Amino acid sequence: MRFGILGETRAWRDGGEEIPLGGPARRALLALLLVRPGAAVPADRLAAGGTAGHALHSQVSRLRAALGPDAAIERDGGGYRIAAGPGDVDAGRFERLADEGRAALRDGAADRAAELLGEALGLWRGPALADVPWAEADAVRLEERRTAALEDRIEADLLRGRHRDVVPELRDLLGRHPLRERLAGLLMRALRDGGGQAEALLVFEETRRRLAEELGTDPSPGLAALHRDLLRGDPAPAPVRPPAPLTDLVGRNGDVDGVADLLASARLVTLTGPGGVGKTRLAVEVAGRAGGEACFAELASLRDGASLPRALLGALGLRESGLQAPDAGKGPEGRLAAALADRPMLLVLDNCEQIVDAVAALAGRLLAACPGLRVLATSREPLGITGENLWPVRPLDGDAAVRLFTARASAVRRGFAADPAVVRRICAALDDLPLAIELAAARLRTMDVADLAGRLDDRLGVPSRGSRTADERHRTLRAVVAWSWDLLAEDERRVAERFTAFAGGAAPDAARRVCGDGGDALESLVDKSLLELAGGRYRMLETIRAYGAERAAESGADARDAHAAYFLELARTADPHLRTGAQLGWLGTLAAEHGNLLAALGRAAEARDVPTGLRLAAAMSGYLWIRGVVVAAQAAALLDVAGPVPPPGLEEEYAACVLHAGADAAGREVWRRHRAAAEAALEAAWADGKAGRHPAVPFLWMMRRADEPDAQSAFALVLAQRDGPDPWARAAARFITGFGPLAAGDADGAAAEFGAAAGGFRALGDRWGTALALDALAGVAAQRGDRAAAVALTDEALALTERLGALDDTADLLVNRGDHHVEDDRDTARADYERAAAIARRAGSPTYLAGALRGLGDIALLDGDLGAAERLYTDALARFDPHWIKSVGGRATALIGLGRVAAARGDAGTARSRYREAAGTAASKGAFMEAARAVGALADLAAAQGDADGAARLADAAAVLRGVPAAALSRADALRLAGLDERVIEAVSRR
Template identity: 40%
Template sequence: MTLLGPGGAGKTRLSQEAGDAVAEAMPDGVWLAELAPVDDPENVPEAVLTALGARETVLRGAGAEEMRVAADRPDDPVVRLAEHCAGRHMLLILDNCEHVVDAAAHLVDHLLRRCPGLTVLATSREPLGVPGELLRPVEPLAEPHALRLLADRGAAARPGFTVDADPEAAAEICRRLDGLPLAIELAAARLRMLTPRQIADRLDDRFRLLTSGSRTVLPRQQTLRAVVDWSWELLDEDERDVLRRLSVFAGGCDLAAAEAVCGPAALEALGSLVDKSLVVAAPSAGAGTEMRYRLLETVVEYAGERLDETGTRPAAERAHLTYYRELARATDPLLRGSGQRAAIELLELEYENIRTALRRAVAERDEQEALCLTLALCWYWQMRDLKTEARHWSAQVKDLGPDPFTAPARPVPDLRGRAVDSPPPMSPDVLDEARRGAHLVHLACMDMDLPAWETPEGQERLRVISGTYRPGQPQTCRFPGFMWFYAVLLTGDMDRLRAILDANIRTCRELGYTWELAQTLQMRANILANRSDWAGDATVDADESLEIFDRLGDAWGAAEALSARGEARERQGEFAAAAADYERAIEYAERLGTNAQLGILGVRLGSVLVEGGEGERGEKMLFDVLDAGRHAAREAMPAARLFLAVRLGRTGRLAEARRQLVLLREDFEAAHFVLFAGYVLGVEGWLEGADGRHEEALRLIRQALERSLDKLSLVVTPHMPSLHFVTAALSVAGIDGGARALDAARLLGAADAHLPPGHFSSPWEVEARAQAEREVRALLDDAAHERAYAEGGALSLAEAAALV
């Protein structure tokens, strides 16, 4: 058996522990032959023979005198070894074979053929390659064991040290040192002069830091650099070249990537480097997939230094960038059909490499490569709810070139192809469109920085962007040009927004853009579903979108179409049908494994179950979304808390409801999700009013109205001011023993007058409206109520808000 592992993995210690463990079963002893000092392979048999004849090298057992006598005989050492081991039942440990591996292999093969009672345990950084050899990789220590080693050695270096004093730094040290025992011991020795955090912060320069090994061990084990130097010296030039180039990868690579970056020698050299424990090979996730290759972090740093010495880093990084740009570009179309799950898994697997390529393109100010990568990834970011990534990279990339949206707005030519249909270099028209695409990807993250778009400068920019394209242009039917509609949405022009979606649907039909047609129908359904007067049209669009997505095998799109249809049905009070749509959408999302999508769908299903009379089941589903935590979409968490607060408030659990709103505000701050802040303030006001705190309730409702009366909120949620007027009426009626009852009746009149045509009131809205009506009428006679109610119906939104 050969114990395999990189330098410092603890192979020698493990071999000796194993020898101790089996000593009782070895009547002729356990013997250790240390081969590290042997510098000539021809001397291996003599070194082993000497070890067997030296009493101090015996770990367990007897017979050293007999062996010493045998060792003095002037015969061939291989013959003499075979003669002396042939009749014995013993264990021979050959430690550190890697630098004399061929000689060690021939000796072991010769002995095992002639000595039936002999067992050999070897330690090496590569296999011996002997028939019948069993390989036992010595893996790096798992975190609990690595931390225990750090704690033990750290306490020896600095009495009283414990990892509990700074558990994050201790865990970082163990992780970044790959769980290698020798490296951890070297780090522990530094605790005499540095804190764990200081050590962790200096691990980018680990070879200068970790130089305080024991004086009693071999020189190659006294510093971290010496450990890796020993392995490096055993490599041939092809192996060294491939190892250097492998350092440019992030998160490992497959064979195709290694060959593209490391050249034709990659296949043979990789096998050798795996054997020599410098490259870790393991199957990637999923059945039937290829092997994946990675370097330990220590080896990455060492090989990177060696790469810099050769001056070939730019060429290696360019090959890496080109390979992963093409991988992203070729995978993007696969996200829109039956192969999307495999495409998502591939991008997830290679995401660190792709990000590294994008980072290098930005650092080199290679605008076209950076644009190509950004636009190839933007739909993946959209599907996976990676808005932070989309916003960060689009901001970086759009600043590499001129601003394509400058006043006055300049119309652009029709472009049927995508900017990433071909690799760079791009034609002038395609480059201009790619630049616009990067800005639109950034715009699509508007909810993360909404106040910036509400400034005069932001509004002017939106007008320029919205005036750049014409409804129905081919590039606006495809992502990211499709996101142009966000600019129109932010200007508050809902009629133009619908005209754009209508024109794009016509263009998709004319040009045969099948997937784009389904996506635009789904988006129009989504927009229309939020307007009760258009909800019927939304259902028709969602049906057609669902049929196309199903035909294409696009599970993500099908789930979105079902969600849009569910929203449309919910707006019409068809709660059971809406719940069925959400449940079916969840099945699609589960099939695809899109956790962010599952979070949003779970919130919608929980909410509609509550409204449809299945309160306990809906409440549990909302709590389940919260339990999913970080796996849910950014919007899912605050939405779940908001709906839970309403549910808890309606069932008299006001303290619990307030707690959800406190946590919701924290979610808002974390997600920069402020578009529906008016709704949140309104719910807070409603809860305060329900608890009899009417002055506080009105203060919150005034803030809610301020948010809900801005242009964008009136476009997206036109019914919200009416809800706030009803909530305000409840608290106005409760102030000073009903002294302001007439104002309360006026607010009810304004609430009804400003409710959008066709609006379907949810059961909660109906309950609140009925309660307000009862309390106001209890304070006024019918005639006074009707007069005040009529006066309220004649008020503008601003005038009604002033009553609050």
């Protein structure tokens, strides 16, 4: 039998038949018995509504008769109980589902959370305990759970990218609960994610005012932090949106609706058809009308499939690595899958035909790994994989072709009017291909329609050809492009041919410089539809660019050398500014030219132009590192040409190229072959305290080598600049110097060095370096026990990484801030860990996600939920990259957490094993503070087992590892006391 108290009291037999309960007194009686099913309810509580004495017994008898033997009501002491369990009552089922939904949300499973919470909320039919107005306390408790479940469900929807959908609901809820801060925060986030930052700030101000007026309090730290984020803006990179159309789409309404309907049920749709038929324009329209998040990836400039995953990362606005080290456990493809795993998105892959095999393989893997992903591809041929749905894009029908021609002709000749039959003949001659029609219509600026028709007849042979294959239509389009090209003036033709050197368009200054346009040729090419001008950049359609590149090769107008020279000059100009207060502006400038910079680097290798390639690799180093971009393939190709010996005068540049080549797993062999020569070249360039041309390169080199056992020379290279002439190199050296005293337990010495580094970076305006130094200072403050200072410093660092758009580093700092809060403000810590997990998932960063899960494991352990803690720690360990130095502390902490779970369960053997594993893991990487924590946990375990002497010895060992002398123990002695294997101790001693 099933019961309902979430609304009017009701009862149903297992077959679904509703049981008549009678009047309000009987329904109230049943509801009170069901508030805590199976528990005795005192008679005076049952009689609180006015049914007392004999009347109560009478109502119980009648209720028994109505329910029958399946739900017996029994006398129990001075009251009654009903033979039912929580699962028989809608309130019990609601609370179970709500708890499961919240747990799924905490674990980052947004789709599962939304499903569970939606099912829980669907059980409500009205106000709780509607028939028992005097049971206010129980009704309030259930209504509070309902509101919390609503908040959790909305949180899940926000994680799923449904911010637009929840805004009306949140406005209504906040109107009914104006003092509920979580609702205010959710509404602020939903508005912010939809671009309504000003509206979100207004919500905060209204909430702040209400709290002050009605409660005399300020907003919570969490809401205040969200307000600060809004004031700073949200510079986090966003996916590339489909380009804004410059003109209306003509004659494609049926295609738009049909493709949209197909995407509603199919996860991969490919628009096929010949060049110029309008596949891209149709995809843009469909994506623009689709709800939710969309990302547009232009693939025309790619020449090999190996670069596809990195191109998609760029389109998603994601970095390949953090500020401090790459996430080596995941290549770009794994990072893509991780970023899209729980993210509903429409991914538009435009112009796939040049690398169709690579697109097919990657799309198949991503669709299999990412259940919320849909793909809309455009290609002249199908991808040919399981699950693909094809939508052939055909030429326009006759009437639509005429409308398109007329609309484009009217744009270049005011008051255009022509015989519809002549226009129809022109369109038929052009096979009704939209691009061909637009190119032809643009010619009406200088010729009349009859002349245009005659010239096309001469050029194309016959006015109408009936049914045509895609290949024949492509030949028609090529003929029209060639005809348009031949009609250009000589200077226009030369500029158009030189423009084909650009990848991803060009800013006006770059276009004029590279194309040698001293006049109005670029504007004229826009007028003639051979170039587009949108968003302050010139762009050439791929069909036209491919034809122009052929003509450029034939005429000798190839501008690739001029292109490389321009972008080398740009990178060199920008590089020093990336270490100053102008950092953000120059990052934006270089990001806009990202495709051109990479194209120039790749072409230098293809052309065997080693000097240009090496200079570009060095000049781009700071930009690529801050942006988290890996150019390992281009750098490795350049080194293959350069050989094993640095060219004279280009030693630093050679080292920078080796640094880039070794930035991913595929480049490890290149790194191994060239590392020694490159390091020697760097040492020579920076010898005797003199500054080289690229101050960031030695620092980046040292960070790349930090985890290698013979890294002393790399550290020495940076430390030598502690009093050198370059202010950025000095600050970097002070930052590195701080880790020596930190490892030795000298917190004051470490703080002095990190503080000097932060001051140096801040004086220059370098947000990147400042964030690193502030994070280190926060660690020192936490080590001293000054958690307030640690939080304040981390807040400063977070503001800087968010301005840099560094999602993964922001997630890392949020975890650190959670660690600073966890002992005294568990709710704030949980919020930081949960936000870090959401950001890390968006960034596709498994190691930073692991850190957040480890933090949530700590919260679960503190809450006494051993099962959840064990699950979260285990999940975290599986995600940490064991080869990355930044993972060491997180791995050790997760292992300690698993040890504490085992100890809480009374399994001392497993606990001891976990603590020793944590100590060995940390010590073998030189992370002695983490090793000390693990040995401290061993001391606690010994004390809990009554071994006071053993606990004291282990406490001394932990102190030694923290850098505090105790009983003349060495680190090796301390590790032996902890019971570590001698091979581990020997390896630690060699560090």
